[in-house]
Every structure is written in C-alpha cells, then in structure tokens.
Amino acid sequence: MTVIAMNAGTGRTRAGAPQAAVPSGTAGPGSCAGTAATQGAGRSGLELTRRGRFILLGLPALLTAALVLLALCALAAGSLASPAQASAAHEPIDMADYAVSVTVLQGESLWSIASAADPSRDVRDVVSEIVVLNDLGSGIVQAGQRLYVPIQR
Structure with a gap:
C-alpha cells in the first residue's frame, strides 16, 4: 500500500512507504492538526492593527x-x-436738525431751490447736498415732489 503525505511547509505531496498507524489525538503526517486553519476556527480572518x-x-x-x-x-x-x-450700531438721524422739507412748485429747479435755501453759500454746493440728502439720480425734479433742503448755516 502506498501512502501520499503532504508536506505542511511546502504544500507538495510525496509518495512513500507505508506508515505506521498514528494513535488518535496526535497529529499524523497527513493531518492538519495544529495548523492555523483548525486553531482559529472561531475567529474571523481579519484583524486590525x-x-x-x-x-x-x-x-x-x-x-x-x-x-x-x-x-x-x-x-x-x-x-x-x-x-x-x-447698520444697527447707528441711531437714526433726525432730519429736522439738518434739513427742512420743501415741496417743489411748478417751474422750479434744483438751482432755484438751492439759491433760495441758502443765498450766502455757493449754489453748486447746496445743489449737491440736496442731491445727496434725497438720493436723487439726476438733477431733474417734478412739481409736487418733496425734497429735503439743508438748513442755512
């Protein structure tokens, strides 16, 4: 009878003469007892370092x-x-301290309103203040429009 044994280290098989019987409970040449396959049967194959x-x-x-x-x-x-x-840090400005409200009459212009508001100042400066105070996009005003005009200094 020929016995085929597996070498555990290399995984190769060899044919040889008949072997003596191995007592139960011990590892024989063809068994896998004591290898990693039987020792870690209850554990998963993945371990994290x-x-x-x-x-x-x-x-x-x-x-x-x-x-x-x-x-x-x-x-x-x-x-x-x-x-x-x-914007929350500033208090609202009371316009009564700086300007008066004026209604534009028929035929009036910013130039005539500025010259009547403060005759002692340069009219160009007063016109530019009126534009800034009222946030006007142009120098054209309409009759009935309300404007803030700076108070005479």
Whole structure:
C-alpha cells in the first residue's frame, strides 16, 4: 500500500512507504492538526492593527471635528462682518436738525431751490447736498415732489 503525505511547509505531496498507524489525538503526517486553519476556527480572518484602527476610526473622526470647527469659525466670522450688524450700531438721524422739507412748485429747479435755501453759500454746493440728502439720480425734479433742503448755516 502506498501512502501520499503532504508536506505542511511546502504544500507538495510525496509518495512513500507505508506508515505506521498514528494513535488518535496526535497529529499524523497527513493531518492538519495544529495548523492555523483548525486553531482559529472561531475567529474571523481579519484583524486590525493599531495603525489600521486609527486609519479606520480615528482619521474620519479627526476630519469631522476639523470640519465642524471650520464651520463654527465661518459662522462666527460671518456674523461679525454682517451688514446688518454694521447698520444697527447707528441711531437714526433726525432730519429736522439738518434739513427742512420743501415741496417743489411748478417751474422750479434744483438751482432755484438751492439759491433760495441758502443765498450766502455757493449754489453748486447746496445743489449737491440736496442731491445727496434725497438720493436723487439726476438733477431733474417734478412739481409736487418733496425734497429735503439743508438748513442755512
């Protein structure tokens, strides 16, 4: 009778003479007892090293924390630079201290209104103040239009 034995180290087989019977419970030449296949039967084949656990769990956690911190910084910077905050710091101006309201009559121009409002000043300066006070896009006014005119200094 010929016995084919498997060499555990190389995985090659060899034919040889008949072998003596091996007592039960011990490993014989053809058995796989004591190898990794029978010892780790209850464990999975994947084990993570310390570095692997860090890459799998720690790195995404660090990236998430960095994104949250960046979002909070952007929110804080945006709320500090908000135009709403800039305009809320000033109190409304009482126009009665700086200008009077005038209704434009038929045939009047900004030049005639400015010269009547402050004859002691240069009319061009008064016209430009009227344009700024009323946020006018042009120097044309309509009859019945209400304008703020600077008070004489």
